[in-house]
Amino acid sequence: MTGDPNAFHIALALVLNLDAALFDIVGLSLRVSLTAVTLAALIGLPMGAALVLWAFPGRGGVIVLLNALMGLPPVVAGLGVYLLLSRAGPLGQFGLLFTPSAMVVAQMLLILPIIAALTRQQVEELHGEYRDQLQSLGVSRLRMMPTLLWDARFGLITVLLAGFGRASAEVGAVMIVGGNIEGVTRVMTTAIVLETSKGNLPLALGLGLVLLGLVTLINAGAYLVGEFARRRLG
């Protein structure tokens, strides 16, 4: 079925007809995944750098744990967030279950380990080069962190894109905590699951192509920004 030419026609028609329902779904997918990446970056970038700069007992364990959590199955993250946000759960009174906020939390949980672990790796390489120089200048570790992150920025864009890719592609977590409610929490991946379960395989594949195109556009944008900055700032 993957060679079905109908899927391309459907994907093209969906985009060219400016299908309103599709745009709502695409918009929500982007909002949820980009927010999750932003929040995960705000925590994960400093966390990854801190793991390089500060030695503490158990650091090796934390690094192994982060690396292992990169493989956290989305459906497990979803179930965990569901149990937290359910009315019977500890954060139930906020009524966040089956809202996009719940989806952001679940995706953030999924990609935080990726961003933190890969940031640590990027920063560690730089730190090896810079350490003597920074130390001789008497720069404190806290001041080293932004310098290292900034100088690792081109590698870190790829790290953030990896996080975004995982967030926008996963379905298991957002299905459980979002509920795939039409017009409220339906995103690209859950719409694809729904159309597949209706047996409407060409439309499901067409939606998949739209998602792939969108992710490609975002990656191309990030690549161009990176190239431009590289040339300007050297």
Place this chain on the structure above:
Amino acid sequence: MHARVRPFAPLPALCLLSLALPPLAAADDSITLASTTSTENSGLFGELLPAFKAATGIQVNVVAVGTGQAFELARRGDADSLLVHDTAGEEAFVAEGYGTERADVMTNDFVIIGPGTDPARIRDAGTVADALSRIAEAEAPFASRGDDSGTHRAEQRLWESAGVMPGGEWYRELGSGMGPTLNTAAAMDAYTLADRATWVAFENPQNLELLFEGDEALFNQYGSILISAERHPHLQHDLAEQWHAWLISEAGQQAIADYTVNGQQLFFPNAAE
């Protein structure tokens, strides 16, 4: 060292696009309805919900899951209302004190789907028990939902009444929803039990055909349940009551009867007068 300290600079611009999220909580005049994949996949809600919203202004957000999961959602207080098809389970739900009222809403029926070649020759079976016995005897592949859904529970009751303990190589428990089960059955030329609504709306039948229907034992009753305000005082009980009342009102029942796919009526309203 060409760069000075710029703490937030590494965040690419693309991430900043999304920082401002509008308020995300559901609107005040909306309820969350836990229901089954069969009602969602058949397209019935596409007919009912706009009609209900036009009448009352209330938006119904449907979370379509298996009946087992729907009960669990409601038990935990995550749904304002329930519309499912497992009468025994529904009565137990009310008896346990989670539900305060249960009403018949509509019926459809289960059918046995299988490959057009019909290796177990169930087309001329007299009863559904007979048809299932023939499948078991022929050890023809049978795809079971295996997900504790209303359809799965009905299937287990039907095997029991046929006096067959299904098991072995030919009996495959998939653990998936109705649509995915039909997709899998189509790919492995297996028999399966499906609700008629999902089957008629299903668009990927390949070699599958409707092979057996019409036995009274295949009757499938849908019920609406009001959830206890005592157990879950935070729910939208007033709105849920309006939805429940509308479903069994003349207008709701008419909207159910009016829904057709390919000219075929899929759900038959049967609320008590």
